Amino acid sequence: MVICSCNSLTHKDVESAVAHGATRPSEIYASKRCKAQCGNCVPGVVCMLKEVRMRQRQAAETVAHAACLPVVVQSEALSA
Template sequence: MVVCSCNRLTHKDVEAAVADGATRPREIYAARNCKAQCGNCVKGVVCLLREARLKHMKKAEVPAHMVPVAADVALSA
């Protein structure tokens, strides 16, 4: 999804920047060598940044081999 049409910034760009350590909107733009121009995208970038950071943090917390499979959860319930 395109988040910023001025810079052709997509949600994938935001996710990639977060994976590379971005924690602020300006770091998202800097990862693409651009900056907010008209400003209409800033709220969307902030929202996607929060979502991507949360997703990234959750992945870092629980190793994939530790996440229960649906069948395992049903058996233990």
Template sequence: MIVCSCNALTNHDIADAVSRGASRPRDVYAAKNCKAQCGNCVSGVVCTLRALLRERQEAMMVFGAGGAGDTTMPRVSA
């Protein structure tokens, strides 16, 4: 699904950026070598990013990669 039409940024691009360590919208845009243009996509990028980070954290907790009792969520700032 296209999240940012100005940069042709998709949900798959965001997932790829997260798998490479992105935790902020600017990291996602940097991974695609672009920046937010009109700004209409920022809320969609943040929402998708949060969901992916939450899924990643839950998977880490299930498989023990997050350490004992590690329930902290990385902050996502625009």
């Protein structure tokens, strides 16, 4: 999906920039070597940035939580 038509900035570009450490809209534009021109895209970029960062945090929490779960061994496997 195109987020910024002036710069042909897509949701994939935003996701990639965040994956490479972008935490601010200006860093997302910089990753594509562009900047906001008309400004109509900025709210969309901010929304997408928040969404991608939230998904990253949720994924990290899931991994951290899974690492703390005990390993369950079925009793049949032990008796075999």
